[in-house]
Amino acid sequence: MKNKLKKQILEFCKEMEEDKLVVLGDTMSVRCDGGMLITSALKPMAEICEDDILFVDKKEPKDELSALHLAIYGAREDINAIIMNHAPFCVGIAKGSKKFPACLDDMAQIIGPTAKVSPSGNAADVLKTLHGRNACLIKNGGVIATGRTLDEAHTGSLVLEKGAIAYVGSTVLGNPVKISTFDALLMRFIYKTKYSKKDQADKQAELKA
Amino acid sequence: MTEQELRQQVKDAGVALLKEGLVRGTWGNISVRVDDKKMIVTPSGMDYIRMQPEDTVIVDIETLEYDSPIKPTSEKKIHAAILRDRPEINAVIHSHPVWSSAVAAARKTMPSITERMKELVGEDVRTGDYGLPSTKKLTKGAVEALKGRNACFLANHGIFVCGKTMEEAFEIMREMEYCSKLYIENIVKEELGKDEVTVDDIIEVFYKKIK
Numbered sequence: 001m002k003n004k005l006k007k008q009i010l011e012f013c014k015e016m017e018e019d020k021l022v023v024l025g026d027t028m029s030v031r032c033d034g035g036m037l038i039t040s041a042l043k044p045m046a047e048i049c050e051d052d053i054l055f056v057d058k059k060e061p062k063d064e065l066s067a068l069h070l071a072i073y074g075a076r077e078d079i080n081a082i083i084m085n086h087a088p089f090c091v092g093i094a095k096g097s098k099k100f101p102a103c104l105d106d107m108a109q110i111i112g113p114t115a116k117v118s119p120s121g122n123a124a125d126v127l128k129t130l131h132g133r134n135a136c137l138i139k140n141g142g143v144i145a146t147g148r149t150l151d152e153a154h155t156g157s158l159v160l161e162k163g164a165i166a167y168v169g170s171t172v173l174g175n176p177v178k179i180s181t182f183d184a185l186l187m188r189f190i191y192k193t194k195y196s197k198k199d200q201a202d203k204q205a206e207l208k209a
Numbered sequence: 210m211t212e213q214e215l216r217q218q219v220k221d222a223g224v225a226l227l228k229e230g231l232v233r234g235t236w237g238n239i240s241v242r243v244d245d246k247k248m249i250v251t252p253s254g255m256d257y258i259r260m261q262p263e264d265t266v267i268v269d270i271e272t273l274e275y276d277s278p279i280k281p282t283s284e285k286k287i288h289a290a291i292l293r294d295r296p297e298i299n300a301v302i303h304s305h306p307v308w309s310s311a312v313a314a315a316r317k318t319m320p321s322i323t324e325r326m327k328e329l330v331g332e333d334v335r336t337g338d339y340g341l342p343s344t345k346k347l348t349k350g351a352v353e354a355l356k357g358r359n360a361c362f363l364a365n366h367g368i369f370v371c372g373k374t375m376e377e378a379f380e381i382m383r384e385m386e387y388c389s390k391l392y393i394e395n396i397v398k399e400e401l402g403k404d405e406v407t408v409d410d411i412i413e414v415f416y417k418k419i420k
Binding site: 166 | 305308314315316342364366392414415416419
């Protein structure tokens with residue numbers, strides 16, 4: 001399973017770099033055997049190879065960054081994968097806003113009714129901001145996107161950046177329309193319990209096979 | 210074209226949407242008319258890479274019935290309604306490309322931005338009323354907004370385009386995404402007096418507007 005996960009991590013590292021969502025220092029991890037597999041922060045994602053993906057025991061974080069990944073896994077049983085990125089429009093919003101609303105259905109479904117900005121990158125702040133959501137931004141920093149699988153964390157990264165572009169773009173056009181909290185919560189419930197459930201279960205089963 | 214060729218055409222269009230960055234994160238759906246009574250649509254909840262031509266589903270345009278163990282897209286109602294309303298149309302694509310989705314979130318009518326857009330789509334592109342996915346309200350809004358045009362936005366959701374052929378529908382999708390980006394960038398250019406804009410410029414105008 002570790003080898004399969006490493007291969008999958010390499011694929012998504014490449015995709016994140018091609019999508020232009022990451023900068024040097026960004027990392028990606030997957031929950032695995034009492035700890036996690038995590039990429040090195042010292043190399044651009046496009047250059048990560050198998051040797052740059054390390055296993056970190058949940059009781060022995062190597063540094064502040066791996067401690068943050070482990071804190072998220074420790075607090076959220078529903079999360080099996082984390083991608084930290086610097087998607088440009090999310091970064092722009094995180095500089096001067098406390099949150100931004102879902103102006104698109106897919107953000108409401110996959111992320112939640114809003115994406116909040118954590119006041120700092122410390123674990124307590126991040127966990128509080130991430131509560132009930134799959135992603136959050138960090139003030140003057142980047143994005144933490146999570147998922148049941150790496151595939152979902154990757155989709156979350158794309159959808160959150162698209163949601164940020166929709167909010168920024170519609171504001172520039174003079175009329176950003178937010179999705180109502182009721183509709184957003186309803187769509188998120190249906191997405192989590194019905195629409196994506198089988199797809200995510202299939203993807204998890206493929207990794208275990 | 211044979212049924213098999215049409216199924217392949219749907220698969221190829223899906224892969225091309227992905228390659229050209231016209232789907233991002235979530236997938237959208239595609240249909241092609243087989244004859245007066247039937248259409249072929251993409252399956253529900255399956256990405257265009259995993260999807261094989263045989264996973265596409267033949268659906269009755271009038272009754273929405275289908276004879277397949279594979280579930281068709283949940284937006285089959287909109288595809289069928291467009292094909293019923295527009296006999297000259299043979300291909301419909303629904304997607305959520307980044308910049309088109311941003312215009313859809315503003316619920317605006319976008320004027321023709323380029324001559325090519327005017328030729329392909331019409332004078333302007335309207336936004337259909339907001340409705341939750343798969344609802345009658347969403348279907349009605351899309352069909353109304355699409356009248357006399359080959360594209361419409363769906364409020365807070367994405368875009369529908371249609372064409373006489375799949376190639377034409379695809380070209381319209383491509384042009385709409387290009388024009389949607391330009392529509393937003395033109396405002397930024399005007400606000401900042403610049404000829405070219407960067408992400409930072411768009412963010413600067415965003416903060417000006419929310420002050």
